[in-house]
Amino acid sequence: MHKRLLARIQESGPVSVAEYMTLCLLDPVDGYYPTRDPLGAGGDFITAPEISQMFGEALGLWVIQSWQDLGRPNSFNLVELGPGRGVMMADILKVLRLDPACRKACQVVLIEASAALQAVQAKTLGPSGANVGWVDRLDAVDDAPCLIIANEYLDCLPIRQFVRIEGAWSERRVGATKTGELRFEVDGRPAPQAITQSLPAAEDGAIIEVCPAIDLLTDHLAERFKQTAGRALFIDYGPSETEFADTLQALKSHKKVDVFEAPSDTDLTARVDFGRFKNSAIDQGLSTQGPTFQADWLRAMNIEARAVSLIQANPGSKPKIMRQLHRLLDPDEMGTLFKV
Secondary structure, eight states: OOOHHHHHHHHHOEEEEEHHHHHHHHHHHTTTTOOOOOOOOSSSOHHHHHOOOHHHHHHHHHHHHHHHHHOOOEEEEEESOOTTSSHHHHHHHHTTTTSSSHHHHHHEEEEEEOOOHHHHHHHHHHHGGGOOOESSSGGGSSSSOOEEEESSSSGGGGGEEEEEEEEEEEEEEEEOOHHHHHHHHOOOOOOOOHTTTTTTOOTOOOOOEEEEHHHHHHHHHHHHHHSSSSSEEEEEEESSSOSSOOOOEEEEEEEEOOOSSSSTTTTEEEEOOHHHHHHHHHHOOOOOOOOOOOOHHHHHHTTHHHHHHHHHHOOOEEEEEEEEHHHHOOOTTOOOOOOO
């Protein structure tokens, strides 16, 4: 991938940060996600569903409640964006057994770019007996009532970065030195007004990130929910309001590394701008709730009561369950960094 990036830069000039992320993460031949299983202790990062079953169980209660609120349709799509190993969906499906009618009505649809992860998901969800299908994009899902969930999906969508220079926003790109090292570059030319007109004013030197894919996502949700009832639940890390910062980061073996250290061999993510996401949804006529802290949402879903019941069933598991609860809820862990 490093060689391919250098060839492209030499031929056409620096690429946008979004193009860099797209190539590194999604390229079908060399991309990070299509070529490996990055999750778990042996991978590069771990997500909340991998930490504890209680996380997925909380989402299962949300699914049942939402299905009831939609009028208990005889059939509905339960769609997950970026479903990882399928662990969260497996925990959700276990909880759906609490309402047999909901469980019977549920059609699981997974949107997954990685063939390797699709195979893992099929193995994980096989014992559930659920009707599971895969599609490559959200608009390929049929028009039945739809509940959409996404945990740590938005943070890997490609972002563009802009730097404030002499009172105007200029795009930050990825270029290369004469010796072939990748680096950030800014040419100082004002970016197109169509892109920057919605950006707030800032002092020179400020950096802001924009995720066009999130705007496209809200467009699609608005169009879908105009046609048929539905809800979408997003859980990810990032600020409640737009911030000025370079938040692009790379993870390898659970440690942060330089974003140019190993293109396509590290997980690239950026903080989700929940303020812009919410405003985009409102502009499209969608009703929104939140963002709220993950800790507050999980407590509202009675995760602490669930922890007590698990400990009562297996007292020897108390230290492990308390560690899991701490990681999900504590402000110094995931509790306030992650929003719902």
